[in-house]
Amino acid sequence: MNLAETGTRTASSPTQAIPVAAARGIEAWHVPSPVVPMIAIAFNFEGGAAQDPEGKAGTAQMLARLLDEGAGDLGSDAFQEALAARAIELHFHAGPDSVGGSLKMLVKHADEAIRLLSLAVCEPRLDPVAIERVRSQMIASLRYQQNDPGVMASRCYFREAFPGHPYSRPSSGTTESLAAITRDDLLAMHKALIGRGGLKVAVVGAVEADGAAAMLDQAFGRLPEKDPLKPVPATHIHDLGRRIVVDLDVPQSVIRFGLGGVAWRDPDFIPAYVLNHILGGGAFTSRLFQEVREKRGLAYSVGTSLTSHRGVAMTWGYTATKNERVVEALDVIGEEINRLIADGPSDDELQKAKDYLTGSYALSFDTSTKIANQLVQIAFEGLGMDYIARRNDMVASVTQDDIRRATGRTFANGKMLVVAAGRPVGF
The missing domain is CATH 3.30.830.10 (Metalloenzyme, LuxS/M16 peptidase-like)
Incomplete structure (x- = not known):
């Protein structure tokens, strides 16, 4: 042919x-x-x-x-x-x-x-x-x-x-x-x-x-079948609550931090995804962007994302700030996480997050290449061919109870593993 x-x-x-x-x-x-x-x-x-x-x-x-x-x-x-x-x-x-x-x-x-x-x-x-x-x-x-x-x-x-x-x-x-x-x-x-x-x-x-x-x-078609791979062991983030310095002589420290997460295949992934959008995934609207950048001017960029691997899932965060303000920035980040643990988002905050996530989803499919990449990732995660049709309904149906459950599974007691590359003062 x-x-x-x-x-x-x-x-x-x-x-x-x-x-x-x-x-x-x-x-x-x-x-x-x-x-x-x-x-x-x-x-x-x-x-x-x-x-x-x-x-x-x-x-x-x-x-x-x-x-x-x-x-x-x-x-x-x-x-x-x-x-x-x-x-x-x-x-x-x-x-x-x-x-x-x-x-x-x-x-x-x-x-x-x-x-x-x-x-x-x-x-x-x-x-x-x-x-x-x-x-x-x-x-x-x-x-x-x-x-x-x-x-x-x-x-x-x-x-x-x-x-x-x-x-x-x-x-x-x-x-x-x-x-x-x-x-x-x-x-x-x-x-x-x-x-x-x-x-x-x-x-x-x-x-x-x-x-x-x-x-x-x-x-x-010419490829052979392959032998079973070495299984990737399940793991978790060690030493939550620990802070580590990578000593570099630079005026600004780059920070990486992480907490627990929920795998893409998990039924609680969508609630965790909405929660992450509220905390740090929502670009200009997230709590961390508003509190760390807009209100205090501590950093130019700050955010979080959900990372899902075969052996672990985590909430992965980033920012960068002057060495003298690293502790202050981390305190603000910790306070926002603890506020979500204690009180959750407001109803209005939750609704706006869901509206954005459902309204923007179509932008992931505006080119043939994007469509192909999205489809192959959905297949790789085993989510089913109908996932795209179901996804927005799942987001729209997330409730405050779902958010509380996802908060317990991801943030737990709010402790983070933190790495700062630079020379943070008082770290």
């Missing part, structure tokens, strides 16, 4: 995603969108940096960066030239629990784009020259980051929050661990992670369902 001839003439919304009957058990969702003659594909393989071998942190990320550095009969330069000649966008990335990627192309170049994607995932060359180039780039980046307070604070936070756990290791590795990674390690990681088992795919754009199925068969 010529993939460039599979365009559709019927438009659909992301709530009308349909399963694709791809061969060999590949789980995929499809949204036809004929407005622009383009196709976007997003995909995730189960397993990421948490699968890195002991002492070789950064293996999964190095592999992701090498997948488009030559594949099949094409060396690195030839592969990149083949992409550029047809304006094909192909990217790979690695996170704690997955290696994934995205592909975007014009319909008329679909055949070549899918061929290159198939080569990248099925036959990466992992040439020694490319390995050394990527290794050098990653090490140079790490050395540059040694004086970045934000990077240093985040690395310290995860190291102290999850001691001995795979999440304690930096996904980008260390200079020592990157130097230790061999080509055999990369081949073993490819075998462990890049297979049809646990693969989730979304296809959005000017292509019919049978055309999408043909694409997926050609792109991923």
